[in-house]
Amino acid sequence: MSEVQSKTAVGPEERDVTELVLQDILTGMLPAGTWLKQIDLERRYDCTRPEVRRALDRLSQKRLVAHVPNRGYHVYQPDDRNAREVGDIRVILETAVADMMVANATSDSIATLRGLARYFDEMTLTGTILEHYEANLAFHRELLLLGGNQALVDLVSEIRQRTSSAPVSQWRTRARIEKSGREHHMMIDALEARNAEELKRLIALHIRQPADTPK
Amino acid sequence: MSEVQSKTAVGPEERDVTELVLQDILTGMLPAGTWLKQIDLERRYDCTRPEVRRALDRLSQKRLVAHVPNRGYHVYQPDDRNAREVGDIRVILETAVADMMVANATSDSIATLRGLARYFDEMTLTGTILEHYEANLAFHRELLLLGGNQALVDLVSEIRQRTSSAPVSQWRTRARIEKSGREHHMMIDALEARNAEELKRLIALHIRQPADTPK
DNA sequence: GTATCTTAAATTGGCGCCAATATTGGTAAC
DNA sequence: GTTACCAATATTGGCGCCAATTTAAGATAC
Numbered sequence: 001m002s003e004v005q006s007k008t009a010v011g012p013e014e015r016d017v018t019e020l021v022l023q024d025i026l027t028g029m030l031p032a033g034t035w036l037k038q039i040d041l042e043r044r045y046d047c048t049r050p051e052v053r054r055a056l057d058r059l060s061q062k063r064l065v066a067h068v069p070n071r072g073y074h075v076y077q078p079d080d081r082n083a084r085e086v087g088d089i090r091v092i093l094e095t096a097v098a099d100m101m102v103a104n105a106t107s108d109s110i111a112t113l114r115g116l117a118r119y120f121d122e123m124t125l126t127g128t129i130l131e132h133y134e135a136n137l138a139f140h141r142e143l144l145l146l147g148g149n150q151a152l153v154d155l156v157s158e159i160r161q162r163t164s165s166a167p168v169s170q171w172r173t174r175a176r177i178e179k180s181g182r183e184h185h186m187m188i189d190a191l192e193a194r195n196a197e198e199l200k201r202l203i204a205l206h207i208r209q210p211a212d213t214p215k
Numbered sequence: 216m217s218e219v220q221s222k223t224a225v226g227p228e229e230r231d232v233t234e235l236v237l238q239d240i241l242t243g244m245l246p247a248g249t250w251l252k253q254i255d256l257e258r259r260y261d262c263t264r265p266e267v268r269r270a271l272d273r274l275s276q277k278r279l280v281a282h283v284p285n286r287g288y289h290v291y292q293p294d295d296r297n298a299r300e301v302g303d304i305r306v307i308l309e310t311a312v313a314d315m316m317v318a319n320a321t322s323d324s325i326a327t328l329r330g331l332a333r334y335f336d337e338m339t340l341t342g343t344i345l346e347h348y349e350a351n352l353a354f355h356r357e358l359l360l361l362g363g364n365q366a367l368v369d370l371v372s373e374i375r376q377r378t379s380s381a382p383v384s385q386w387r388t389r390a391r392i393e394k395s396g397r398e399h400h401m402m403i404d405a406l407e408a409r410n411a412e413e414l415k416r417l418i419a420l421h422i423r424q425p426a427d428t429p430k
Numbered sequence: 431g432t433a434t435c436t437t438a439a440a441t442t443g444g445c446g447c448c449a450a451t452a453t454t455g456g457t458a459a460c
Numbered sequence: 461g462t463t464a465c466c467a468a469t470a471t472t473g474g475c476g477c478c479a480a481t482t483t484a485a486g487a488t489a490c
Contacts (some may be wrong), residue, residue: 061273070481085366098306151300285451
């Protein structure tokens with residue numbers, strides 16, 4: 001009716017609701033266990049009921065939220081066992097194509113990776129938590145892409161979200177973040193040196209970092 | 216109101232629509248490329264419009280059907296490259312836990328596997344295409360379960376559907392099916408003999424079978 | 431004062447309608 | 461006879477309402 005738009009953010013409102021909820025879960029704005037009432041989401045993201053429902057259904061298919069019939073949806077409470085198992089899967093998949101990555105690495109791709117690693121470091125200081133998360137994702141995607149298996153790249157991106165429900169606790173200490181940044185550069189070094197074994201070792205270490213508990 | 220139930224088949228009607236469509240795609244009743252008109256599905260599975268919509272949305276999330284805005288949904292046309300890549304992923308994942316499988320194998324679990332392998336052979340002769348498919352799935356699930364990684368078992372089951380969009384072409388020849396049945400038993404033999412390397416070789420061979428083209 | 435039953439509010443979830451868009455068939459013009 | 465345009469039909473997809481179930485609160489009885 002009137003030209004007055006509630007909220008100044010007119011542009012980003014047009015994005016997909018599923019993405020928005022996903023981001024808020026990943027960034028920790030919606031902590032694990034939070035009940036996602038349809039009315040609240042409707043207002044929060046300024047969207048309709050069916051849109052909210054579709055988003056919740058999709059996220060429950062991805063195992064990011066749990067659905068209790070006639071009770072509603074809540075953010076999935078990640079159990080340690082599953083987190084460890086998914087970590088193991090990631091190590092298996094990402095180290096499996098290390099030889100390919102070394103074989104396919106060109107000076108161009110290495111330069112691109114350096115840029116992405118630097119961008120990650122930059123976001124550590126100046127970026128939002130979301131930008132930081134996505135910078136990390138972009139680096140790993142580009143690295144994996146050298147493996148030559150597109151389906152594998154997509155799959156890893158997918159299962160990555162499956163445990164990152166507790167991103168805040170994973171990335172809590174600045175020391176750990178900076179260590180991750182350094183490891184990125186070390187991976188590129190190993191790639192440049194055509195040292196596949198060292199690359200595998202670094203990847204495994206990098207992924208297992210959060211669960212690096214001495215049993 | 217009245218006790219009269221339309222249609223004698225009261226039981227199977229109550230199942231989830233997504234499952235039903237999925238099965239019909241997997242068994243080849245809905246061939247690749249088929250346009251899935253909402254009205255048709257509504258009548259075919261005797262369900263409501265929203266149910267059909269939700270099923271189509273879920274299947275498109277799983278990449279089993281493709282969605283063209285304002286045009287509709289159609290069964291995904293599997294491209295060879297993706298099929299090969301997914302095959303490679305399965306080889307990576309399933310061979311990665313071969314050592315664990317050998318380590319965790321007990322006489323009990325081997326007996327269970329023998330039973331499942333025999334059941335598969337049985338279904339080759341007497342079962343429907345769906346029963347046959349599920350018997351194969353059950354065997355591989357039980358085998359993978361010995362790896363000790365539940366998340367990996369689920370993941371493999373998931374990505375398995377991702378290429379089996381052309382199940383008919385994969386399992387077309389009886390000779391190949393019988394070869395698969397024999398390989399199941401050979402895997403159990405390797406497991407019993409605690410021969411992890413042979414098991415890996417067999418698994419890789421078994422998975423790559425359909426794409427066994429001499430380059 | 432506490433526990434339990436009853437009643438009211440809120441939330442979920444199923445269902446159908448209607449507008450927007452694409453497709454098909456027909457007609458007219460070239 | 462063929463092509464292009466237009467209209468009618470069919471299909472998709474957004475949206476809101478209402479019933480079923482659950483939860484919370486209040487009142488009454490013990």
